[in-house]
Amino acid sequence: MALTPPLSLDQYVVSFWAVRGESRSVQINYSSAIDNQVHPFLTLTTTDPQFVPGVGELAMGDSVLITVSVDTSKIGVSLEPSGLVFGEPASLKINYGGAGGDLNGDGVADSTDSQIEAKLLGLWYREDQSDQWAQVGATHSVDDKSFTYALPHFCEYAVAEALMDWSVSW
DSSP states (O other), rough: OOOOOOEEOOOOOEEEEEETTEEEEEEEEEEEEETSSSSEEEEESSSEEEETTTTOOOTTTTTEEEEEEETTTTTEEESTTTTTEEEEEEEEEEGGGTTOOOSSOOOOOOOOHHHHIIIHHHHHHETTSSSSEEEEOOETTTTTTEEEEEEEESSSSEEGGGTSSSSSOO
């Protein structure tokens, strides 16, 4: 049985400057083994980084270096600086269509994967690695194969945390 190949991202770590009062976005794409096309995996948009831990309140026009690190094992991202607070929430969209329907990584897209998508997938977060994961009320689009969430602050986010006993390998 062939397993689903690991997700082929164009970047696994990316940094950009977010400026208070200006919209800034970053997008990480993946190459699909199914249709040889490039598709979005993650889109992050910020406009109002307000408070940086260890630095304090940002004035209008001040900037902060943001780093996005992708962990494909749980379809997740670490967003730094951890604890960065937004006045107007940042927008995070994570697409899981790169799994090609095979959400448990067994090489077959079947009814088990449909049940996983309907009942187990969600967007989860934790402040740091010693904390328990908690689910957030993200918007789940089954048609678009994505989760969208208005981030009040940065920490670690994952789509497949409820699947950690499964082999998510795309």
